[in-house]
Amino acid sequence: MEPKNKAVVLFSGGVDSTTCLALAIERFGKDNVVPLSIAYGQKHKKELEAAQNILDFYGLEGKSLDVTKLFAFSNSSLLTQSTEAVPEGSYAEQQAGHGEGPVSTYVPFRNGLFLSAAASLALSLDCGYLYYGAHADDAAGNAYPDCTDAFYNAMGTALYEGSGYELKLEAPFIHSNKSDVVREGLRLQVPYELTWSCYEGGERPCGHCGTCIDRIEAFRANGMEDPAL
Numbered sequence: 001m002e003p004k005n006k007a008v009v010l011f012s013g014g015v016d017s018t019t020c021l022a023l024a025i026e027r028f029g030k031d032n033v034v035p036l037s038i039a040y041g042q043k044h045k046k047e048l049e050a051a052q053n054i055l056d057f058y059g060l061e062g063k064s065l066d067v068t069k070l071f072a073f074s075n076s077s078l079l080t081q082s083t084e085a086v087p088e089g090s091y092a093e094q095q096a097g098h099g100e101g102p103v104s105t106y107v108p109f110r111n112g113l114f115l116s117a118a119a120s121l122a123l124s125l126d127c128g129y130l131y132y133g134a135h136a137d138d139a140a141g142n143a144y145p146d147c148t149d150a151f152y153n154a155m156g157t158a159l160y161e162g163s164g165y166e167l168k169l170e171a172p173f174i175h176s177n178k179s180d181v182v183r184e185g186l187r188l189q190v191p192y193e194l195t196w197s198c199y200e201g202g203e204r205p206c207g208h209c210g211t212c213i214d215r216i217e218a219f220r221a222n223g224m225e226d227p228a229l
Contacts, residue, residue, distance in 0.1 A: 003128025003168045008118050011035035011062060013051030014197045015215055016133030016173065019185040023172055024131050025058065026188060034125055035062035036118050040110065041071050041079045043086075044201025053194045065117060077104040078199060086199040088208040091143045100141040103210065105199060111146035112155065115169065119159050122167055130159065135173040135181055137214055149174055178214050179221035186222060193227040205229060 007024045011017045024033045037051045055062050077084035084104055087094050094103045115132060122130050134147035145151060156169035173181050185192060197215045198205035205212050205228060219226045 003166065004126055005129075006032040006034070006125070006127040007129035007131055007170075008034045008036055008063075008122040008125070008127050010114055010118055010130075010132040011037050011051055011054075012133075013037070013047040013049070013054060013195060014133075014211075015178070015185065015192065015195050015218070016135060016181055018054055018192070018195050019181050019188065019190055020131045020133045020172065021054070021058070022185060022188040022190045024129075028129075030058060030060055033060065034121070034127060035060060036121060037062055037064050038114055038117070039064070039066040039068060040107065041068035041081070043078065043080050043082075043199075046196045046198070046201050050194060050196035054191060057191050057194060063121060065121075067113060067117065070113060071107060071110075074108050076107045078107055086209050089210065090213045091137075091210045092141065094210060095141050095143065101143075102145060103143045105210065106144050109146060111144075111151070115155055115159065119163065119167055123163055128166060129168050129170055131170045131172070133173060133181070134171045135176050135178055137178045139174075143210075178218035182218045182222050192219075195228060197228075 005028055007028055009021045009024050011021055021035055035055060037048055071079055075082050077086050087104055091103055118130055134152060138144040138147040152171045152174050159167050159169050197211045199209040199211055200206040216226050
C-alpha cells in the first residue's frame with residue numbers, strides 16, 4: 001500500500017527538525033505538512049518559542065502536545081525537576097568520563113514516546129509519513145540511543161505494522177552528520193537564524209553545551225558562523 005502524500009514532522013525548533021520540516025515542505029507542499037511540537041518538562045521554553053517563529057516564517061499552523069507528566073520521575077539534566085546541571089563539553093568529551101552510553105541530557109525513550117504520539121496524530125489526520133531529525137552525531141557512542149539506525153529501523157517497522165501499513169517513518173539524516181544536515185538546509189534556505197538548539201535558556205546560546213558545540217562545528221564545516229550566535 002502506498003502511503004498518502006501528507007506528513008507529520010516532529011518539530012522542536014532546532015536545526016535538525018527545521019531542516020526536516022523544509023524537506024517535507026519541498027516534497028509534499030506546505031499544505032500537506034503538519035508540524036508537531038511537544039513540551040516534555042524541559043528547563044526552558046526557548047525551543048518552543050523558536051518553533052512558533054519558524055512556523056510564522058513558513059506560514060504554517062502547527063499542532064502541540066504536552067507530555068510533561070510522563071517524564072516526572074526522570075532526573076535527566078534536560079528536565080525542570082533535575083538535580084543535575086546541563087554538562088559542558090562535546091558528547092564525546094562527556095562520554096570520556098564514563099564510557100559509551102547515554103549522556104545526562106538523554107530523556108528516557110523520549111523519541112519512542114514522541115514518535116508513538118505523532119503516529120496517532122498522523123493517522124488521525126490521514127497522513128502517510130512521519131518525519132524526525134535523528135542524525136549520526138547524536139547516535140555516536142549511543143549517546144542518544146533513540147537516534148540510532150537500529151532504533152529507527154525498529155520503530156519504522158513497528159509504526160508501519162501497527163498502522164496497518166498506512167504510515168511510513170522517515171529519518172532523512174539517519175546516516176548523516178550535523179554538517180550534512182546544515183548543508184542540506186542551506187540548499188533549502190532554512191531560516192537557521194530563527195532556530196534554537198542550546199540546552200540552556202539564556203538570552204543567547206551558551207556555546208558550551210553538547211548541542212551548541214555540535215551546531216557551531218556544523219556551520220563552520222560549511223564555511224560559515226552559526227547565524228543564531
